[in-house]
Structure formats: C-alpha cells, structure tokens
Amino acid sequence: TGSSRPQRILKAVQKNATKGDPQSVISAIDYYCRHKEWAMNVGDDKGLILDSVLTEVNPSMALELGTYCGYSSVRIARLLSPNSKLITVEFNPAFAAIARQIIAYAGLQDKVTIVEGASGDLIPKMKERFGLKSFDFVFLDHWKDRYVPDTKLLEDCGLLRKGTVLLADNVICPGAPEYLKYVRNNPRYESRYYPSVLEYTKAEDGLEKSVFLG
Ligand SMILES: Cc1ncnc2c1ncn2[C@@H]1O[C@H](/C=C/CNC(=O)c2cc(-c3ccc(F)cc3)cc(O)c2O)C[C@H]1O
Numbered sequence: 001t002g003s004s005r006p007q008r009i010l011k012a013v014q015k016n017a018t019k020g021d022p023q024s025v026i027s028a029i030d031y032y033c034r035h036k037e038w039a040m041n042v043g044d045d046k047g048l049i050l051d052s053v054l055t056e057v058n059p060s061m062a063l064e065l066g067t068y069c070g071y072s073s074v075r076i077a078r079l080l081s082p083n084s085k086l087i088t089v090e091f092n093p094a095f096a097a098i099a100r101q102i103i104a105y106a107g108l109q110d111k112v113t114i115v116e117g118a119s120g121d122l123i124p125k126m127k128e129r130f131g132l133k134s135f136d137f138v139f140l141d142h143w144k145d146r147y148v149p150d151t152k153l154l155e156d157c158g159l160l161r162k163g164t165v166l167l168a169d170n171v172i173c174p175g176a177p178e179y180l181k182y183v184r185n186n187p188r189y190e191s192r193y194y195p196s197v198l199e200y201t202k203a204e205d206g207l208e209k210s211v212f213l214g
Pocket residue numbers: 040041042065066067068089090091092095117118119120141142143144146169170173174198199
C-alpha cells in the first residue's frame with residue numbers, strides 16, 4: 001500500500017528543511033501543501049496571526065487540541081520562551097507518530113509533549129499528570145464539534161485562569177458556529193475575530209481569539 005499524506009509531508013520536510021531549523025520546517029510544509037498536496041495545517045496566512053497572538057501572550061504553559069502533523073506545534077513551540085512548554089493532544093496514533101518526527105526534526109522535542117488520546121478523556125487528567133495549575137494559551141484545531149464541549153471541560157477542570165487566551169482555527173471554514181455563539185454571547189469571555197483565508201486557498205476563514213475573564 002502507498003504512503004499517507006502525513007508520511008508524504010514528513011518526507012517533504014526531511015528532503016527540503018534543515019534539521020534544527022523550525023522556520024525551514026514550516027516553509028517546507030507550506031510549500032508542499034500549497035504546490036503539491038493540500039493538507040489541513042493552519043498554514044502561513046493564519047499562521048502569521050497565530051504567531052502574533054502567541055508573541056503577545058508569551059505563554060508559559062500552552063495547550064493545542066488536534067496535533068495532526070505537528071505544523072502548528074512547531075509554529076507555537078518555536079516562539080515559546082525557555083522553560084515554557086506546549087502540550088498537544090492527538091488521538092490518531094499514526095498522526096502522532098508523524099508529528100513527533102516533524103517536531104523532533106525542528107529540534108523542538110524538549111518543548112513539546114504529544115499526548116495520545118481523546119481530548120475529552122485527557123483534559124480531566126492534565127492537572128495531575130503534568131502538575132500544572134492552568135494554561136495561559138489554548139489553540140483549538142481538532143474536530144469542530146468538540147470546541148464547545150472541550151472549552152466547557154477546560155473551565156470545569158479549572159484549567160483556565162483570568163486572562164487565558166483561547167485561539168480557535170476554522171471558525172468560518174469548515175466552521176464552528178456553536179463555538180462562536182458560545183464565546184461571543186458569554187460574559188466570561190472577551191472575543192475578537194481575525195479574518196483570514198483557509199490554508200493554501202483564497203476561501204474565507206479566520207481565527208477567533210477569546211480571553212477568559214475568570
Ligand atoms: C476529540 C479529539 N481528541 C484528540 N484529537 C483529535 C480530536 N478530534 C480530532 N483530533 C485530531 O485532530 C486532527 C483533526 C482536525 C480536524 N480539522 C479539520 O477538520 C479541518 C478541516 C479543514 C477543511 C477545510 C475545508 C475543506 F474543504 C476541508 C477541510 C481545515 C482545517 O484547518 C481543519 O482543522 C486530526 C485528529 O486525529
């Protein structure tokens with residue numbers, strides 16, 4: 001049987017990027033997915049918004065839901081301060097295996113912990129498993145119908161603190177209408193929409209940034 005799309009993305013990184021150079025890994029994936037084979041990475045257009053929000057927040061503890069190939073894990077981890085960490089959740093073991101190799105190729109393995117499993121099962125175990133109080137930043141990029149239940153779960157598990165920033169991908173395409181309703185009509189969140197385009201296309205998409213007010 002042939003290779004998978006994530007395996008082909010890994011090969012493109014190994015062929016075109018420089019080991020230990022996160023920007024070259026990002027550029028290699030963006031080139032491959034724009035010119036050879038589309039894939040659901042947050043991409044370079046929305047990636048610049050992710051970079052600017054992340055730089056503004058400068059999180060010590062960051063969480064990502066939906067690792068896929070690790071493209072946004074690399075984007076996030078490359079901007080973290082020393083001793084800051086990213087925990088990224090992925091329930092598909094094949095995707096997690098590729099992501100681990102891409103993150104290692106970028107030289108960011110010491111800043112990123114990939115946890116395999118369903119977000120709904122893992123979120124309640126995070127405090128005890130990682131000895132953390134709360135997250136400073138959360139990037140939501142997994143199944144779109146899990147954005148609301150997992151946001152509520154993060155609240156209920158005391159994993160959000162006053163000022164935690166949630167950044168959600170794809171709120172227009174494929175869309176997360178329930179999530180937009182939830183964060184925009186909720187006195188506990190201050191939300192703002194960042195218009196952009198769907199990765200590697202001209203279709204409309206954007207990111208929603210929501211600050212938890214406690
Ligand atoms: C609940 C849960 N727990 C752990 N991992 C989870 C999870 N739900 C998904 N995951 C993992 O995240 C990844 C899934 C992400 C889902 N993202 C998407 O479905 C997605 C889809 C598109 C898209 C847009 C237009 C089109 F025409 C077609 C597709 C674009 C994107 O940026 C996306 O993130 C991989 C999966 O194994």
